[in-house]
Amino acid sequence: NAGVTQTPKFQVLKTGQSMTLQCAQDMNHEYMSWYRQDPGMGLRLIHYSVGAGITDQGEVPNGYNVSRSTTEDFPLRLLSAAPSQTSVYFCASSQDRGAYEQYFGPGTRLTVT
Amino acid sequence: GNSVTQMEGPVTLSEEAFLTINCTYTATGYPSLFWYVQYPGEGLQLLLKATKADDKGSNKGFEATYRKETTSFHLEKGSVQVSDSAVYFCALSDRGRDDKIIFGKGTRLHILP
Numbered sequence: 010n011a012g013v014t015q016t017p018k019f020q021v022l023k024t025g026q027s028m029t030l031q032c033a034q035d036m037n038h039e040y041m042s043w044y045r046q047d048p049g050m051g052l053r054l055i056h057y058s059v060g061a062g063i064t065d066q067g068e069v070p071n072g073y074n075v076s077r078s079t080t081e082d083f084p085l086r087l088l089s090a091a092p093s094q095t096s097v098y099f100c101a102s103s104q105d106r107g108a109y110e111q112y113f114g115p116g117t118r119l120t121v122t
Numbered sequence: 123g124n125s126v127t128q129m130e131g132p133v134t135l136s137e138e139a140f141l142t143i144n145c146t147y148t149a150t151g152y153p154s155l156f157w158y159v160q161y162p163g164e165g166l167q168l169l170l171k172a173t174k175a176d177d178k179g180s181n182k183g184f185e186a187t188y189r190k191e192t193t194s195f196h197l198e199k200g201s202v203q204v205s206d207s208a209v210y211f212c213a214l215s216d217r218g219r220d221d222k223i224i225f226g227k228g229t230r231l232h233i234l235p
Contacts, residue, residue, distance in 0.1 A: 013165070051211065051227035052166075067222070099165050106215065111158075111223065113165030 011035055015100050015114035022090040022121045030085040030117050032100030038112070040103045041083040042067070043075065045096040046116075052099070058083055059106065090121045124149045128212045128226035135202055136234050143197040143229050145186075145212035153214040155179075155188055155195040160209040160228070169197075169210070204233045 016031045034041065042057035054067030058077040072094060074086040083102075087094060097118050101111040129144040147153065154173045158166040170179030175190035184199045195212060212226040 049227060052225040054222060057222070101165075106222065110168045110171070111166075113167065115163075115165050 013100055013102055013112050013114035015098075015117050017117060018115065020117060020119050022087070022119065024090060024092060024121060026090050028087050028090070030087075030098055030100075030119075032083045032085065032114060033081050034083075034100075034102040034112070035081065036102060036112065037080060038102035038104055039080065040106050040109075041077070042101050042111075043073070043083070043085045044099045044101065045069065045094075046099060047096050055085065055098075087119075092121045095119060095121045124153070124214060124216050124224050126212050126214055126224055126226040128210075128229055130227075131209075131230040132232055133229060134232045134234065137204055138201045139233075141197070141199040141202045141206075141231070143210055143212075143231070145195045145197065145226060147193050147195065147212075147214050149193075149214055149216045151216040153216040155186070156213040156215070156223070157184070157186055157195070157197050158211040158213060158225075160211065162208070166211060202231075202233050204235050207231055207233045 013034045039060045043055040044052040053069045055073050056075040058064045061080050064075050097116050099116050100114045103109045103111045125148045127146050156171045157169040159169045160166045170181045172179040172188035178187045186195050186197045209228045209230045211228045215223040
């Protein structure tokens, strides 16, 4: 049972490039989410999904796209990278929203130059 | 809207000292409250939780009591160890609203040997 996995662990992009951050979980969780973590800002929700085929925006969705074609996978796409997207990105999954424990991946550290 | 406020860090203590990290919240419904911990280079992991007023969550020597009258969920430990050095996040999830989990900005804890 690998839990939540994320790839890559580190990435450097140039302004304007696009890329996809991968996230997968093997716990059959319905709820998955993406956060970004910036110094002094805590965690901010980017997008989330309550099940396959269903996604919704979080607090800071601009510049990011998601899709959820399977229960296991929840990729995050950066459409045209900007320096403001330099951050650490975490994927999380849980049995449901609300009072359930969220399981976090190890994170992807992204630098946009 | 819902919010979580926790004490700013960093907090620096000597080994075996008593720890308190303050957390207060604002919520319109009936939130569940959480403490998550992030060790260096890792994702967040659940430390403890409480789902109703007067509940006490506990784990690894840490405790927090859900105080509805003071809207607080302060984290305490009687004797900290060097291995407790990490960033601690207070969080809430409000079933009366949209069920999203909201994180505080985190408190960095340094324990000196």
